[in-house]
Amino acid sequence: MTQRLQIAAATPEDVVGITEVIYHGWLDVYPNKEHGITRDDIEYRFSRRFMPREIARRQRELEENSKYQKTLVARRGDMIVGVCRVSQCEVQNFLNAMYVHPSYHRLRIGTQLWIASQRYLCSFKRTAVCTAAYNAKAIAFYSCLGFRDTGRRFASPRLRMHNGSLIPELEMQKLPLPAPF
Numbered sequence: 001m002t003q004r005l006q007i008a009a010a011t012p013e014d015v016v017g018i019t020e021v022i023y024h025g026w027l028d029v030y031p032n033k034e035h036g037i038t039r040d041d042i043e044y045r046f047s048r049r050f051m052p053r054e055i056a057r058r059q060r061e062l063e064e065n066s067k068y069q070k071t072l073v074a075r076r077g078d079m080i081v082g083v084c085r086v087s088q089c090e091v092q093n094f095l096n097a098m099y100v101h102p103s104y105h106r107l108r109i110g111t112q113l114w115i116a117s118q119r120y121l122c123s124f125k126r127t128a129v130c131t132a133a134y135n136a137k138a139i140a141f142y143s144c145l146g147f148r149d150t151g152r153r154f155a156s157p158r159l160r161m162h163n164g165s166l167i168p169e170l171e172m173q174k175l176p177l178p179a180p181f
Contacts, residue, residue: 003077005109007116010071010083012059017080018073019049019058025099029135030167041161070120074100074109084113086120086127092173093121095129098138105137114145124176133168147172 010018023046031039048054062071074082082100086093100109121127129147131138150173155166
């Protein structure tokens with residue numbers, strides 16, 4: 001029997017499951033020979049994320065989420081299979097993170113997370129998301145949700161790998177629905 005998908009606000013107890021999903025997502029997508037991003041870089045980046053001190057730090061961060069930021073998880077039974085973090089600022093909304101465990105791709109989990117996240121965003125503001133410029137799956141997924149490439153390209157120091165390589169990013173935006181007349 002297939003277990004029903006449940007989407008809920010993340011709790012501090014979810015941090016390890018969230019980290020697992022993101023870790024497997026990174027291993028699936030980010031190694032890229034052309035840009036010099038290796039599996040070893042990803043392993044190194046995550047090597048400390050499962051340490052108790054780091055887990056405790058991220059649990060505190062999750063507890064301190066403001067009313068302007070929300071992290072959601074998708075569960076199948078007891079297993080976290082997806083995560084979505086959104087936030088809103090004065091000017092626009094952000095889709096800060098969207099990861100679905102690679103074993104659960106193509107089951108519409110990302111779409112369901114996106115739909116659930118809408119209640120935490122201002123519907124009259126545009127929403128921005130950034131993704132690796134070579135992540136064709138994510139670009140196609142966001143396009144299906146109505147996001148469009150803004151043409152903005154950049155390399156953020158926060159995505160510098162251990163070997164010095166940077167993951168190139170692109171920005172996409174989803175315009176708000178027009179206000180009813």
